[in-house]
Amino acid sequence: MRDPDALPDALPDARPAAEIEIPELPADALPEIDAARLWDRHMAMAKIGARPVGGVHRLALDADDIAAHRQLADWALARGFSVALDPVGNMFLRREGADPGAAPVVSGSHCDSQPTGGRFDGIYGVLCALEAMETAEDRGIVTRRPLECVIWVNEEGSRFRPGCMGSEVYAGLLGLNAALAKVGDDGGILGDGVADLRAALPEAGARALGTPFHALLEAHIEQGPLLEAGGELIGVVDRVQGHRRLAISVIGREDHSGGAPLSLRKDAFVDAIEVCRGLADLCRDPSDVLRFTFGRFTVTPNAVSVVPGRVDMILDLRHPSQDELTRLGDLVAAEAAGFAKLCDVGVEDTSWHAPVRFSASVQAAYGRAADRRGYARRGIDSGGGHDARWFPGRWPTGMLFIPCEAGISHNPAENVDPAHAAAGAQVMADVMLELAMT
Ligand SMILES: [Zn+2]
Incomplete structure (x- = not known):
């Protein structure tokens, strides 16, 4: 069955929001930034x-995820930052600006993981944002705008589907009640997990969904091999x-595996292999840009003595x-x-997300910051979906990547060079400060 909440996800407006001036x-x-503090926090997390x-x-929202939120909140509270939760469980750590009414500069990512997740996916972007806020605090820098670190809830989608759910609700693209009922x-x-999170964070204030940002930034490990x-x-x-995801069903007939001769069978598995092979040939891409995956394959009844x-x-x-x-x-x-x-074959679209382009002015600011610090950089496309994907039509939004070892991610072997982690956090801190001054 199609899940109506996972449906037509083509963004209503994939055009970027109005550009801003970033002095x-x-x-x-x-x-x-304090590179040693940044690294120590990764090891603690x-x-x-x-x-x-x-x-x-x-x-998402299991006991360890809630403990991770608690640790992040403790670090923030120790520096005098405030903590707030919105109704779907996104957490905001905030360092006040001179003009508390000004829309905040927000940066962050997620702290949930895949079941066999690595030590840097998601949490890297969270710790970069917190490090920027702490660096400003260490130096007594007064920004006009508040600085915020956001921890989006349920990015990975490995317990509750779909992923990137907290950010999607914040962006107004998925209903709150639909999310809480997952x-x-x-x-x-x-919804029970969000209540557990709230109970673990009695200091947290309330944050309304959709409260505007001045800009939204996200740092992340690349999860691919290009930068390295x-x-x-x-x-x-x-x-x-x-x-674009398509559900393909191949319908044959169940029969006794000992009784039914091959000549009389309608074996759905045998035909499904033909369909997969045919579609793979049809979609072959010599430029190697297309990603084509049969990630889920369910055989019914999946019993040893029954023809599928x-x-x-x-x-x-x-x-x-x-x-x-x-x-x-x-x-x-069609094919x-x-x-x-x-066998009979049915095809149905289950979700469709348009590509999104990030803010040109935020991209330029990252590039400028990298050049100023002497870090080699390149433009890159993101292969994975990330929380930032929902926001380019709302507020100026931009992501930056750092290399991860051998491009490996969603894997216990996921690893990052401490110097690379520090470089990305430095660029993030520089751009957050530039954005927060006007
Ligand atoms: Zn991630």
Whole structure:
């Protein structure tokens, strides 16, 4: 069945919000971050939900994820920053500005993980934002605008689906009640998890959903190999590629595996393989830009002595071009049935996210900051979805990437060079300060 909340997700407006002026500050107004503190905090966070084989297991709103929120709040409160939760469980750590009525400069990411997650996915962007706020605090810098670190709830979607849920609700693209009612794989309800989080953070004030930002920034590990291969420290993200998911069902007939002769069978599994192979050939992309994945494959009844009567598959297509996603998805829908020899085939769109482009002025500010610090940089597209993807149509939004070792992520082996972590945090701090001064 299609989940109505996961449906037509094509963004209503993928055009960027109005651009803003980001003044360049003199180098002596931009302090150096504390790289040792930044690294120590990563190591401290990696202990929360640590797994014996390495990496972390912190599923959204489970006990470890809540403990991670508590640790972040403790660090913030110790510096006199305030803590607030919105109704879906997004957490905001705030350093006040000279003009508390001014829209804040917001930066952050997530602290939940995949079941076999690494030590840097998500938490890196959170700790960069907190480090920028602490650096300003260390130096007594008064910004006009408040600085905020946001921890978006349920980014990974590995317990409650879909992912990037907290940010989607904040952006007004998914209803609050629909999100709170989500039931996780373990039977837990998202709304109960939010209540647990609130109970663990009695100091937290209330934040209204959709409260405007001056700008939204997000730092993240690349989760791909390009920066490492090119020797760049900073990836200035231009676009998040779009994705289109199609549910393909192959309907055959269940039969006794000992009784039914091959000549009389309608084996859904055998035909599903033909459909997969045919579609893979159809979508072959010599430029190697398209991402084409059958990530879920469900055989029914999946019993050793029964000829499979039905196979359900999800085809996940990703591409930076909306036109190409439209063309390929339509082609799949039109041609899939033709590859099956005996079975019926149904194709249905389940979700469709348009590609989004980040703010040109934020990209320029990241580039300028990297150049000023002498960090090699390049423009890059994001292969994965991130929380920032929902906001370019609302407020100026931009992401930056740092390299991760061998491009490995969503894996206990995920690793980052401390010097690269510091470089990305420095660029983030510089741009947050520049944005907060006007
Ligand atoms: Zn992430």
